[in-house]
Amino acid sequence: EAQVTQNPRYLITVTGKKLTVTCSQNMNHEYMSWYRQDPGLGLRQIYYSMNVEVTDKGDVPEGYKVSRKEKRNFPLILESPSPNQTSLYFCASIGRYEQFFGPGTRLTVL
Amino acid sequence: SQKIEQNSEALNIQEGKTATLTCNYTNYSPAYLQWYRQDPGRGPVFLLLIRENEKEKRKERLKVTFDTTLKQSLFHITASQPADSATYLCGGNYGQNFVFGPGTRLSVLP
Numbered sequence: 001e002a003q004v005t006q007n008p009r010y011l012i013t014v015t016g017k018k019l020t021v022t023c024s025q026n027m028n029h030e031y032m033s034w035y036r037q038d039p040g041l042g043l044r045q046i047y048y049s050m051n052v053e054v055t056d057k058g059d060v061p062e063g064y065k066v067s068r069k070e071k072r073n074f075p076l077i078l079e080s081p082s083p084n085q086t087s088l089y090f091c092a093s094i095g096r097y098e099q100f101f102g103p104g105t106r107l108t109v110l
Numbered sequence: 111s112q113k114i115e116q117n118s119e120a121l122n123i124q125e126g127k128t129a130t131l132t133c134n135y136t137n138y139s140p141a142y143l144q145w146y147r148q149d150p151g152r153g154p155v156f157l158l159l160i161r162e163n164e165k166e167k168r169k170e171r172l173k174v175t176f177d178t179t180l181k182q183s184l185f186h187i188t189a190s191q192p193a194d195s196a197t198y199l200c201g202g203n204y205g206q207n208f209v210f211g212p213g214t215r216l217s218v219l220p
Contacts, residue, residue, distance in 0.1 A: 042114075097142065101146075101153030103152065
């Protein structure tokens with residue numbers, strides 16, 4: 001079954017404590033992306049990756065890092081989380097035209 | 111920067127009627143527009159794609175149009191059912207970037 005998995009699904013943390021949200025896909029897609037979703041703002045692209053070792057900034061990259069060492073994995077790293085990064089995060093794996101979204105990670109930064 | 115607007119935050123319609131959702135973009139036309147359905151607590155699910163040079167696409171009870179003169183896409187659900195109640199997202203592709211609107215929450219009343 002085509003799938004995008006994210007972990008953890010829920011996370012409450014404190015300001016400044018580094019965290020990583022993992023994302024994995026089983027569709028052999030080259031293109032993957034991270035979004036955050038906030039009320040009234042919709043999905044905003046944080047970072048994307050066109051292939052292994054190729055990443056680029058989206059519209060809201062500040063405060064985030066990514067890496068793409070393997071095709072199937074695309075982790076999102078928050079080196080020093082702040083309360084304004086409290087949001088719902090989605091990873092997407094992009095086929096020819098369709099995006100396959102993960103189930104989401106709800107992050108709260110206190 | 112590119113912006114996509116969905117001018118109705120919420121739309122209520124009666125079962126059996128046609129729901130029409132609007133998506134407008136600013137500045138440049140995206141290469142293609144995608145429509146997604148999102149249920150509470152879930153990731154968006156792809157519904158339809160329409161390219162810049164296409165006027166209309168259909169899939170079962172769904173129809174999407176693309177008018178580059180008006181800078182607008184319309185998404186129609188005919189013979190709507192309560193099961194169609196969800197948030198619908200419009201997203202545009204600009205090269206490697208995707209820009210989404212904030213979504214329209216559709217409620218189909220029995």
